[in-house]
Amino acid sequence: MGALKIGELAQLAGCMVKAVRFYESRELLPQPARSPSGYRYYTERDLKRLQFIQRAKLIGLPLAKIKGLVLHLSEEECACLTIRPHLEQLIQEQLKEVGAKLDQLALLREELEGFLAKMRRARRALPEELCACGGSEPAPVRLLKIRRKGG
Secondary structure, three states: OOOEOHHHHHHHHOOOHHHHHHHHHOOOOOOOEEOOOOOEEEOHHHHHHHHHHHHHHHOOOOHHHHHHHHHHHHHOOOOHHHHHHHHHHHHHHHHHHHHHHHHHHHHHHHHHHHHHHHHHHOOOOOOHHHOOOOOOOOOOOOOOOOOOOOO
8 A cells, every 4th residue: 555645544544634633633643744745645554543543432432541552553563462451451441431321321211210200190280399380399309410521
């Protein structure tokens, strides 16, 4: 495979040109060689790195963690053995986060099902907990917070 222009690289990796530029600006991708007219030229190795970044994003890893992994890709031709323990740890952490989110979503589902059941049984338009008309003293409502961790 010869040198790839940015559009060709993006197409082969299944992403937008804007994403390639973004990853370069965040130093996830190395600065490519440039032609005298300023065109970027990428290698097959750049494509492999971009595909790795895309897969890591797909499983929910934040860019800061991905950047730590791709730094090892620069050092060796094949860094699989080097990054494996790091990637394994990140995936385990991601699994814990997903499990916690699933637990929170299960609680939210129970709460919503409870409200829906109360609404169906209510003799009024809404059960007291959801009524904002000011009739009787509303019962305290337990609100769930679903935290989102950035990436």
